[in-house]
Amino acid sequence: MGAMSMIIPFLPLYLREMGMTDPEKTQLWAGLIFGINFLSAFLVAPVWGSLADKVGRKIMVLRSGFGMSVVILLTGLATSPLQLLFLRLLNGTVSGFIPASISLTATNTPKKKSGYALGMLQSGGVAGSIMGPFIGGVLAEVVDFRTIFFLTSAIIFLATCVVLFLVKEGVKPDPDKPRAGFFADGSFILHQKPLMVLFSVGFMLQFAMLAPMPQMSLFVSDLGAPGGYIAFFAGLVTAVTGIANMLASPFLGRFGDRHGAERVLFFSMLGAALFFVPHAMVTDVWQLLAFRFLLGLCVGGLLPSLHTLIRKNAPTGKESTAYGYSTSATFLGNMLGPITGGFLSGIIGIRGLFLVTAIMLFIGAWWLKTGLTQAKQGSTTKSAVSRKISSAQ
Template sequence: MERQRWKTNLTILMGGNFLVMAGMTMIVPFLSLYLKQDFDLTDEHEVGVWAGLIFAANFVTSFLFQPLWGKLSDKYGRKMMLLRSGFGMAIITTLMGFATEPWHLLALRMLNGVVAGFTPAAVSLVSATTPKQRIGFAMGTLQSGGTAGAILGPFFGGLLADSVGFRPIFYITGALLFLASAISWLLVRENFDRSAAALKKQAGLIKGLRDLLVIRQLPALLSVTFLIQFAMLSPMPLMPLYVEKLHGTTANLAFYAGFVGSVTGLSNMVCAPLLGKLSDKIGSSRILLVSLAGAGVMLIPQAFVGSVAQLLTFRFLLGCFMGGLIPTVNSLIRKHTPDDMVGRSFGFNSSALALGNMLGPVVGGALSGSIGIEGLFIYSGILLFATCAWATWALRVGRSSAAGSKT
């Protein structure tokens, strides 16, 4: 029975990941409209500035605090960090519905980034309780739950905004986060010896990072996480305008823009568990490198498409390869990290992911004036090819050094 516990944990946390991501993405696409309608902001530039600051605030504080939570999870257990994050975000998100000034939202989003970390904690817990020969499948399945939530969240948010308004969405999101946390509290099990962990001396964050960077593969994997997010998100701010250019008319424009945004997630959701299962058979490194190269191949033609249908085709194929990126990075991090440093390792990886989420759209927006969105697709594709070459070299170096240490 205990040997099957990892499957129960995976199922529950995949569902929790779905609820968290669905809840967190419900309001994001409508943030500027919320500021305009409920906060009486009339100047378009002012709305844009506030929306950008509020959106980025979560990533800034998350980038700063994720390593701390990762360190504490190695000391107090992954489940405790999971519940801390889930219940904390439930309270803060609910409070966002009571905000009366834009700076209230900004402060709450910053605070949300401080306590955030349900998904990294879930990844850490699943990786610590899953047999290593099934870790690829588990990471892919866990991601598929979050991806499904991220796809359906904006859809449900749009339906709710039309029927009940924006503020109730925050209350519903808070309830979903609370539900996911409560289910995890009651049903997720973790064999964690807190007394033994307390006896181990915990290194400071800087010392902990240095200890991790000694492991030859980890600097490469942290860099790959950052570069994946950076390359993928660079073109995203201009995607609706690109769809408008290709579509050539305002009829059903919102539908097509939303479809282009979600089709990548759909194929990602389907392919992530399949590629994860395949990685358990042929190795996570191979899947990672093929997925990086494949994603680069699928990005570049998007600069030369002549219709929305062609763009949808390449976006769908891009999502297939994306399903083999972050899950295999997580699998490799777990493979190369000592058991007593798993939480810390995933904490730093979450910071790398947050940094890519934060800088990708900013740099993409800055470059778009000179190279356009077509240039951003080419730039992002080349960046993924370079990342593939870097990962190939770094992981081979890691294997060579590991082989040398055994002889």
């Protein structure tokens, strides 16, 4: 995550280095190049998840890591926006290091400790996301953008080598077990009502959390950054949320192992919704920073708890397939959230957008509670009917 986030902020500047001077054209291409990665990843995530259940989860981490290192190396050699667009499309197709790592960690950790393990994994990813742009910014002052891509490729290659030599996959798919096809697996997963509730909650989480993100720097500018350091405080607003997330994830993961991941996810969503409300009322940057930190503490309990619940509700042997569809749902939220947020902020302003985000998280928490309860009651009823039929026969 540190390596990947080193290059994201500089994609528009990389286009400018290629000779693109029209600001509107640059913004359009930067948006396409950024979004195409999520689009291809959204489409192929279920395929990689289903394959992981057949051949193993570690090999999927290695496939993604080595594949991305090659694609990013080639990205550093791109000479036109079209080449860059194609390589970002290809990167999304081979990517999936983090989802594959989640699946590998979840299936190779005792269930009673999976929340803590996934929380630690989340902390590692968030730490990288915080440090990456900072390191990339420092490097950009010393070397050119192409060199940053080459360094990113090398770091991802080394990270994948760590997995290759140091990570042991104790729980592997049975090679002799007969397997259904991709579409049969997908149909089976999509007919699991608890999983469908969790997939929709994952979509809502990512949609709500990312919808205001592109507007944050403008909001900081409107509030009046101390000393006029708009870029610094805009970065700090993002970083403080990530730091709180990193600190809270292992603790909330362990709490979920002891008291239930569903409870942690429900109250984390409620907390995030509540802390988004005062975002709409702040009058200076320091107030915004305080509420972003409190929001980050709640965010630390969201995705690890969601991933724990998916493992708990996934059919045995199809955990990675379930994570594949979950990844697609979250990537869809990653894509549509910023687009919708940008559209809404032009109508109701960013303060109104914060309130819409809070309402969406409240609805998500309600849906988690009622949807899972109904799904469990439906499963219990089906089981009871099946037992009665068996007894009658």
